[in-house]
Amino acid sequence: MHPVLTLVIQRLALGLLLLLAASVLIFVGTEILPGDVAQAVLGQGATEQALANMRAQMGLDQPAYIRYFQWLAGAIQGDFGVALSNRQDIASSISRRLGNTLFLASVAAAISVPLAIFLGLLAVRYRDRWPDKLISGITLTSISLPEFLLGYIMMYIFAVQLGWFPSVSNINAGMSFGQKLNAVALPALVLTLVVLAHMMRMTRAAILNVMQSAYIETAELKGLRRLTIIARHAMPNSIAPIVNVVMINLAYLVVGVVVIEVVFVYPGMGQYLVDHVSKRDVPVVQACGLIFASVYIGLNLVADIVSILSNPRLRHPK
Amino acid sequence: MNDEFRYLMARAARGKLDRRAFMGRAAALGVTGAMANTLLATAARAQGPQRGGHLVIGMQGGESTNSLDPALAASQVPFTYLRTTGDTLVNITPDGQIEPRLAEEISASDDARTWSLKIRSGVEFHNGQTLTAEDCAQTLRRHSDEESQSGALGIMRGLTDIRVDGDTLVLETETPNADLPYLLADYHLVIQPNGGFDDPAAGIFTGPYKWVEDEPGVRHVMEKFANHWDDSVGHFNSVEVLVINDATARNSALQSGQVQIINRVEPRVAGLLGRAPGVQIHSTAGRGHYVFIMHCNTAPFDNNDLRMALKYAIDREDMLDKILRGYGSLGNDMPVNEAYPLFDETIPQRSFDPDRARHHYERSGHDGPIILRTSEVAFPGAVDAAQLFQESAAQAGIPIEIVREPGDGYWSEVWNAQPFSASYWGGRPVQDQMYSTAYLSTADWNDTRFFNDHFDSLLLEARGELDLDRRKAIYSEMGMMVRDEGGLICPMFNDFIDAHNAQVDGWEGNPNGEMMNGFAAVHMWSTA
Numbered sequence: 001m002h003p004v005l006t007l008v009i010q011r012l013a014l015g016l017l018l019l020l021a022a023s024v025l026i027f028v029g030t031e032i033l034p035g036d037v038a039q040a041v042l043g044q045g046a047t048e049q050a051l052a053n054m055r056a057q058m059g060l061d062q063p064a065y066i067r068y069f070q071w072l073a074g075a076i077q078g079d080f081g082v083a084l085s086n087r088q089d090i091a092s093s094i095s096r097r098l099g100n101t102l103f104l105a106s107v108a109a110a111i112s113v114p115l116a117i118f119l120g121l122l123a124v125r126y127r128d129r130w131p132d133k134l135i136s137g138i139t140l141t142s143i144s145l146p147e148f149l150l151g152y153i154m155m156y157i158f159a160v161q162l163g164w165f166p167s168v169s170n171i172n173a174g175m176s177f178g179q180k181l182n183a184v185a186l187p188a189l190v191l192t193l194v195v196l197a198h199m200m201r202m203t204r205a206a207i208l209n210v211m212q213s214a215y216i217e218t219a220e221l222k223g224l225r226r227l228t229i230i231a232r233h234a235m236p237n238s239i240a241p242i243v244n245v246v247m248i249n250l251a252y253l254v255v256g257v258v259v260i261e262v263v264f265v266y267p268g269m270g271q272y273l274v275d276h277v278s279k280r281d282v283p284v285v286q287a288c289g290l291i292f293a294s295v296y297i298g299l300n301l302v303a304d305i306v307s308i309l310s311n312p313r314l315r316h317p318k
Numbered sequence: 319m320n321d322e323f324r325y326l327m328a329r330a331a332r333g334k335l336d337r338r339a340f341m342g343r344a345a346a347l348g349v350t351g352a353m354a355n356t357l358l359a360t361a362a363r364a365q366g367p368q369r370g371g372h373l374v375i376g377m378q379g380g381e382s383t384n385s386l387d388p389a390l391a392a393s394q395v396p397f398t399y400l401r402t403t404g405d406t407l408v409n410i411t412p413d414g415q416i417e418p419r420l421a422e423e424i425s426a427s428d429d430a431r432t433w434s435l436k437i438r439s440g441v442e443f444h445n446g447q448t449l450t451a452e453d454c455a456q457t458l459r460r461h462s463d464e465e466s467q468s469g470a471l472g473i474m475r476g477l478t479d480i481r482v483d484g485d486t487l488v489l490e491t492e493t494p495n496a497d498l499p500y501l502l503a504d505y506h507l508v509i510q511p512n513g514g515f516d517d518p519a520a521g522i523f524t525g526p527y528k529w530v531e532d533e534p535g536v537r538h539v540m541e542k543f544a545n546h547w548d549d550s551v552g553h554f555n556s557v558e559v560l561v562i563n564d565a566t567a568r569n570s571a572l573q574s575g576q577v578q579i580i581n582r583v584e585p586r587v588a589g590l591l592g593r594a595p596g597v598q599i600h601s602t603a604g605r606g607h608y609v610f611i612m613h614c615n616t617a618p619f620d621n622n623d624l625r626m627a628l629k630y631a632i633d634r635e636d637m638l639d640k641i642l643r644g645y646g647s648l649g650n651d652m653p654v655n656e657a658y659p660l661f662d663e664t665i666p667q668r669s670f671d672p673d674r675a676r677h678h679y680e681r682s683g684h685d686g687p688i689i690l691r692t693s694e695v696a697f698p699g700a701v702d703a704a705q706l707f708q709e710s711a712a713q714a715g716i717p718i719e720i721v722r723e724p725g726d727g728y729w730s731e732v733w734n735a736q737p738f739s740a741s742y743w744g745g746r747p748v749q750d751q752m753y754s755t756a757y758l759s760t761a762d763w764n765d766t767r768f769f770n771d772h773f774d775s776l777l778l779e780a781r782g783e784l785d786l787d788r789r790k791a792i793y794s795e796m797g798m799m800v801r802d803e804g805g806l807i808c809p810m811f812n813d814f815i816d817a818h819n820a821q822v823d824g825w826e827g828n829p830n831g832e833m834m835n836g837f838a839a840v841h842m843w844s845t846a
Contacts, residue, residue: 278381
């Protein structure tokens, strides 16, 4: 078998194993939380009788390992059961929320990834001169501000004062693509500002790293333009670390934007997860945890495979 | 006021002239902005409700775990959508009277134990079914079933028999209960076909709006139900409740006109928000109160001198000023205030008195720090309030040690479990219900562990007493007992603070609940 194929299959197998381990952790983690679903659902209004009724009805009286395997078997078939708190089907609620989250993440990624890489190249081209310093200064400032504050600032300027975009980014099935883009404009902008610096700095550092190599000198001696050298000769050799950072940020855009969702009232996965955590709605928390773990593991897998494939020594073995 | 101005005002009230243009012309005629605003509001109200328009309400208090099953409702968004799409047998008016709704006539036997409610005819459910007395009976049965998870279970316990006699619903109570109609106005008790036994979360009710779309924790869309029995309510074509749990996001949404009404304006920004163009802040004195509760049966709080020491050691004025920014009223260590019917206003107000506190503290013989548990979820500002309490108590030589508990699990591990903690109460429509819920010896939520036989017998006596003067006297005596012997430290009653912009009108505050007791969408109308 081709060694690259073996490596890729190994990575995939490792990813699956990791996912299984994550599922155990998620299950154990939700088990050791204080209090239980019945208490959380009934809240201050809980009486002993109502608590006992609810526990029996939810099957909370069964041992934990039995519930784990039942849950895993269901999850593999795409059946996460029903939410304990409002009896809605988890898979269908999640698919809508996940769709929204992916939509926002894609819009933010479509803006931020090309922009970050372009700015990174530009920063290398004008290294230590004013464009480099300006780019680093702005992106580092925006990453240093808490994201909710950035959100409020954008909201104040673009929604309350200028009225260009809505402050409430509610999207629903009845909206056209253009309307949806308009609705998510502000959160996408804030997310772009949040993830830009990390990717831009990594691109800059990775490329600078190879700029010292002998073949760059050769290219310079051939008389190529500086930006061409960076884009055609330096960039392909520093793709692995850049892809890694891009993937980490994409994963963040999918699983880590709960604050932005709350500020802009965006119906994504984050808010959905937080609501169910506070209600101890274990099946939903587990389903969300599993999906988030898959996203992380999946994206990192892609990063690994891209690094393997971008390495000519692995692609063309002797 | 000249004719030209009167003409402009009428046009503006009918929506033929927009607000900005009206204000501009008013200024040209020499009428000040504030004056013109007030006059316009009056004119619009005099004009009466207008039909049509789409109302968007931005609210805190909605989760993706919410259900359309009225039994499971607990937070503000379900409260509001049940009020908007459902009808209860009766409502409570802002001045505390019973307003017949699905029950058109209510009568009691002389001993106040048998109640007859004649059910309105010609009422239609959203699925086209006609309302019967049996539907009402089944609804009450579902909520009073011990097996049910209903939030109204506690108030339904006193019912011993629910039966139907033709078009009349007959209710029997265990002990005489002169306040029964008030209990039936509870928002959980919206009437469902066959009581909701078939499908509790179907969202089929009899209210002025019917369900279009339900996305828990995100948005809830309702439209006018054409066949609703009461033409005087439900003026909008459609109503949308957007869940906006973030306070700043709610304010921005109101200011940018994306929503017309918001709830839970934070006291510290209410003044600022009120200055935004077109925004009106409504502060409604209610019955909700913030409390510090001591278990009367647990050392060291089993000593009344220590309890009195702590009651004198809290600076209520300061707390009202700093925690609620004045949007509230002083508490008097009783769970009731003048917003309740039959409240005795002559009971003296307790105030901060370090000398008396010191005197009681020394008499109690207690030594060492007193542990007070608090959390951000206990009530807004509970951690700060505990610190203010600690400071004022220190002036009387009483050492309070604050333990900050995590919000997660606070209601199961701390409240009603630990001997001294911060908490809140939402208030109840009548005194009897408030005392029965939390101060009767046998109450589930007797969170001050107040066991007093004389108090219990007074409560039962008042409940069956149809002579109002006598009843008021009993309630006064009970209030004094809780105030001077109980484990409740009540520094303040909080107001509901809501806001709306100029696109809607018809606001009327109701002490029973925020957002006009949940009826904002039912009674207000569009001015656009």
